[in-house]
Amino acid sequence: xxxxxxxxxxxxxxxxxxLGISSxxxxxxxAVMIYFVIRYRKxxxxxxxxxxxxxNKLELIWTIIPTILVLVMFxxxxxxxxxxxxxxxxxxxxxxxxxxWSWTFEYENGKKSDKLIVPKGKPVKLDLISVDVNHxxxxxxxxxxxxxxxxxxxxxxxxxxxxxxxxxMCAEYCGLRHAYMLTTVEVVGDDEWVEWMKTxxxxxxxxxxxxxxxxxxxxxxxxxxxxxxxxxxxNSFKDIWGTERKVLVNGEEQTVIxxxxxxxxxxxxxxxxxxxxxxxxxxxxxxxxxxxxxxNLIIEYIKSLQQ
Amino acid sequence: MxxxxxxxxYVNFYQEKRGFLSWLVTEDHKRxxxxxxxxxxxxxxxxxxxxxxxxxxLIAPGRTLLDPQTYNEVFTLHGVIMxxxxxxxxxxxxxxxxxLPMLIGAPDVAFPKLNLISWYLYVLGGILALSTLLYGxxxxxxxxxxxxxxxxxxxxxxxxxxxxxxxxxxxxxxxGVNFIVTMHQMRAPGMSWMKxxxxxxxxxxxxxxxxLATPVxxxxxxxxxxxxxxxxGLFDPALGGDPVLYQHxxxxxxxxxxxxxxxxxxxxxxELLPVFVKKSIFGYKVIVYSSLAIAFIGYFVWGHHMFTSGxxxxxxxxxxxxxxxxxxxxxxxxxxxxxxxxxxxxxxRTPLLYALAFIFLFTIGGLTGLVVGALATDIHVxxxxxxxxxxxxxxxxxxxxxxxxxxxFYFPKIWGRMYNQKMANVAFSIxxxxxxxxYFPMLVLGMMGMPRRYYDYLPEFTLPNxxxxxxxxxxxxxxxxxxxxxxxxxxxxxxxxxPWGSVTLDWTHTQSPPTLYNxxxxxxxxxxxxxxxxxxxxxxxxxxx
Ligand code: HEM
Ligand SMILES: [Cu+2]
Ligand SMILES: [Cu+2]
Numbered sequence: 001x002x003x004x005x006x007x008x009x010x011x012x013x014x015x016x017x018x019l020g021i022s023s024x025x026x027x028x029x030x031a032v033m034i035y036f037v038i039r040y041r042k043x044x045x046x047x048x049x050x051x052x053x054x055x056n057k058l059e060l061i062w063t064i065i066p067t068i069l070v071l072v073m074f075x076x077x078x079x080x081x082x083x084x085x086x087x088x089x090x091x092x093x094x095x096x097x098x099x100x101w102s103w104t105f106e107y108e109n110g111k112k113s114d115k116l117i118v119p120k121g122k123p124v125k126l127d128l129i130s131v132d133v134n135h136x137x138x139x140x141x142x143x144x145x146x147x148x149x150x151x152x153x154x155x156x157x158x159x160x161x162x163x164x165x166x167x168x169m170c171a172e173y174c175g176l177r178h179a180y181m182l183t184t185v186e187v188v189g190d191d192e193w194v195e196w197m198k199t200x201x202x203x204x205x206x207x208x209x210x211x212x213x214x215x216x217x218x219x220x221x222x223x224x225x226x227x228x229x230x231x232x233x234x235n236s237f238k239d240i241w242g243t244e245r246k247v248l249v250n251g252e253e254q255t256v257i258x259x260x261x262x263x264x265x266x267x268x269x270x271x272x273x274x275x276x277x278x279x280x281x282x283x284x285x286x287x288x289x290x291x292x293x294x295x296n297l298i299i300e301y302i303k304s305l306q307q
Numbered sequence: 308m309x310x311x312x313x314x315x316x317y318v319n320f321y322q323e324k325r326g327f328l329s330w331l332v333t334e335d336h337k338r339x340x341x342x343x344x345x346x347x348x349x350x351x352x353x354x355x356x357x358x359x360x361x362x363x364x365l366i367a368p369g370r371t372l373l374d375p376q377t378y379n380e381v382f383t384l385h386g387v388i389m390x391x392x393x394x395x396x397x398x399x400x401x402x403x404x405x406x407l408p409m410l411i412g413a414p415d416v417a418f419p420k421l422n423l424i425s426w427y428l429y430v431l432g433g434i435l436a437l438s439t440l441l442y443g444x445x446x447x448x449x450x451x452x453x454x455x456x457x458x459x460x461x462x463x464x465x466x467x468x469x470x471x472x473x474x475x476x477x478x479x480x481x482x483g484v485n486f487i488v489t490m491h492q493m494r495a496p497g498m499s500w501m502k503x504x505x506x507x508x509x510x511x512x513x514x515x516x517x518x519l520a521t522p523v524x525x526x527x528x529x530x531x532x533x534x535x536x537x538x539x540g541l542f543d544p545a546l547g548g549d550p551v552l553y554q555h556x557x558x559x560x561x562x563x564x565x566x567x568x569x570x571x572x573x574x575x576x577x578e579l580l581p582v583f584v585k586k587s588i589f590g591y592k593v594i595v596y597s598s599l600a601i602a603f604i605g606y607f608v609w610g611h612h613m614f615t616s617g618x619x620x621x622x623x624x625x626x627x628x629x630x631x632x633x634x635x636x637x638x639x640x641x642x643x644x645x646x647x648x649x650x651x652x653x654x655x656r657t658p659l660l661y662a663l664a665f666i667f668l669f670t671i672g673g674l675t676g677l678v679v680g681a682l683a684t685d686i687h688v689x690x691x692x693x694x695x696x697x698x699x700x701x702x703x704x705x706x707x708x709x710x711x712x713x714x715x716f717y718f719p720k721i722w723g724r725m726y727n728q729k730m731a732n733v734a735f736s737i738x739x740x741x742x743x744x745x746y747f748p749m750l751v752l753g754m755m756g757m758p759r760r761y762y763d764y765l766p767e768f769t770l771p772n773x774x775x776x777x778x779x780x781x782x783x784x785x786x787x788x789x790x791x792x793x794x795x796x797x798x799x800x801x802x803x804x805x806p807w808g809s810v811t812l813d814w815t816h817t818q819s820p821p822t823l824y825n826x827x828x829x830x831x832x833x834x835x836x837x838x839x840x841x842x843x844x845x846x847x848x849x850x851x852x
Contacts, residue, residue: 010683015687041654
């Protein structure tokens with residue numbers, strides 16, 4: 001089977017058929033139009049043939065042929081789609097829980113993860129649950145998408161055919177951070193998956209660290225702050241938790257300890273305390289963009305960078 | 308306007324009454340058309356600038372210019388203005404008002420006062436929509452579709468935005484009623500239905516949609532208001548409502564509404580082509596019936612906006628089939644337009660260029676519509692940039708370009724002057740190139756899997772986004788050039804009463820600019836609307852009388 005999921009072939013075939021027929025008509029119509037405009041321009045054809053007002057035969061032809069063609073297109077569209085509603089009985093059940101603005105996946109044994117981890121070659125059924133507003137679960141590489149609507153048990157399914165990591169996005173507008181409601185599908189080997197399912201949930205700390213990194217990646221923090229000690233525009237996050245810093249407050253030098261309070265302040269009011277050696281005004285305030293819980297995730301992440 | 312010295316008693320509709328106030332209380336369909344023209348143009352330019360701002364934000368991943376909340380408000384306002392204040396009213400309210408009575412040989416529309424009221428409702432709706440910028444939590448951030456339950460939960464000014472759309476709906480309904488009665492009652496003697504020109508026919512089909520479908524969205528929007536202000540649980544499951552119900556109600560109107568947006572443009576193109584080809588439109592009757600067919604079948608396809616909403620499989624299949632069927636009348640129109648060119652004597656003037664561009668761009672819009680009409684492919688591209696590209700090809704490439712073409716076509720009739728035609732063609736070319744640079748990459752982005760309404764995107768989507776943004780600058784240059792050329796054109800050389808050599812009544816029997824009641828005496832219909840046999844003699848004869 002070609003393609004990252006079992007649906008790719010059918011969907012792409014529909015694309016080829018529809019886009020193929022469409023391109024043919026677009027090129028044809030445009031070419032004829034340009035040809036007529038040049039061939040029958042006034043200088044070449046000073047007198048129009050006003051006796052032509054229509055032709056029933058032509059009308060019939062260009063009603064019947066397009067009707068047949070659109071029915072062909074409909075057929076391929078239907079054929080590629082029909083299996084998407086037909087879930088195999090042996091599919092693995094996973095709950096996909098959407099909230100503003102993140103995904104959680106809950107497996108049959110109660111294990112949870114923020115990435116969707118699935119075994120290659122096994123059908124997986126997703127029960128789509130939203131706890132707030134409409135979202136849509138979209139995996140472009142698998143050609144699948146279905147809305148996740150509160151109070152409604154939508155579902156979708158697929159079989160992943162290739163190892164790898166694939167983008168999973170929210171495709172139904174859901175407010176402020178809709179564009180950041182991203183994660184991945186990780187397609188792993190069967191044994192690996194079984195093994196992973198058995199390991200107890202890496203204790204939620206690990207999840208938090210990963211989420212914290214997600215937050216700083218998605219908000220562009222990483223453009224200026226590295227995680228490995230490299231100094232970019234600003235200091236790295238590595239090994240800073242609990243250390244002391246000299247900062248300027250209204251032009252006066254003070255010493256602070258990098259703790260939860262200081263990090264909160266640096267994110268919401270970055271220019272109140274600026275570390276000696278940096279210019280104020282470089283970092284924007286993230287008030288209104290990062291929630292309290294986002295900031296706590298960032299703190300978990302920074303803590304995790306401690307040696 | 309400066310007075311146009313002419314022999315005898317010729318007083319054009321500008322000279323009839325003067326002063327600012329005379330415009331605000333006018334009942335003349337031509338003046339009301341111009342009132343709409345100025346209001347709609349302002350809104351269009353505002354929304355265009357919002358479009359440019361979005362494109363600038365999307366030039367690179369990460370933050371460029373706006374924060375995400377502002378971005379969400381910008382695309383919502385852009386959509387709301389473009390849909391409710393530009394595309395839906397645009398052609399009927401401006402060119403319908405201006406030329407419909409003249410095309411059917413009538414002195415005005417049936418209810419001139421109602422016509423003026425419609426304009427005031429339009430302005431009120433527009434002011435309401437823009438006022439959301441000024442107070443509370445800022446303009447709505449829901450997208451122009453106001454999907455529940457987000458629209459029920461967000462703190463932004465959704466209530467007022469929705470009320471604005473409600474008021475605008477009334478403006479649209481009243482215009483529709485007015486046009487229907489006008490066409491039933493006021494056609495010149497001898498103009499049977501099958502001798503009525505095609506732009507009126509398109510307006511007729513459109514008007515029925517306006518009258519029958521708009522109330523549904525009006526009620527739906529009021530339901531949103533009731534839910535927000537009174538907490539009545541209609542759409543939010545937290546209150547016991549159903550979000551999918553909202554989508555059904557919304558699209559029952561809004562799909563037919565896409566034909567409100569495009570049918571008048573099709574009518575204009577059917578009107579423009581014969582004038583520059585100097586022979587009859589090909590398949591007049593078929594074009595009439597296809598408009599009616601579109602208006603009718605268009606009521607039954609709304610579900611294609613909801614293929615991923617969790618509708619049952621059979622419902623999706625039925626909506627998909629019907630969607631393909633509604634494509635056929637549009638295809639038939641395209642074939643008829645192209646055939647009209649055959650054996651013509653074609654003069655390539657600016658309005659014709661816009662009409663030809665319409666055919667090309669609308670064809671792309673229609674063909675990409677097949678991709679979103681088919682189930683398998685729609686599942687992939689639904690709610691991605693493919694859809695954004697598709698509907699801009701239809702609405703902007705189609706209706707927008709027809710609108711520009713109509714301005715260039717009716718310019719000499721409206722203002723009695725001619726713009727610089729060379730410059731108009733240059734502006735057209737830049738607009739055409741810019742347009743495709745903006746929107747073709749969006750189709751590609753959607754196929755690659757970039758969802759719409761995204762403030763930020765993954766790095767793999769960068770290149771097409773950059774091309775699109777650069778294209779938006781070219782598009783803007785074209786627009787500026789077009790507008791300045793038109794503004795200058797108002798001081799251009801005087802235009803004759805029939806500079807394009809058309810045989811429809813609006814050109815053969817009226818002055819440029821027309822007089823208050825258009826015709827000196829009610830014109831008699833001697834021939835079909837697109838009969839160009841010996842048209843020169845026919846035009847001359849009517850000029851002398
Ligand atoms: C006749 C002209 C136009 C019409 C009728 C129109 C209409 C619309 C509508 C209805 C939307 C959807 C808004 C929503 O998702 O709620 C939209 C989105 C958009 N428009 Fe336009 N528009 C027009 C011109 C432009 C121009 C000139 C530009 C840029 C130069 C532009 C750029 C965009 C972009 C980038 C989006 C997508 C926003 C997003 O999904 O994040 N549009 N337009
Ligand atoms: Cu979302
Ligand atoms: Cu539709």
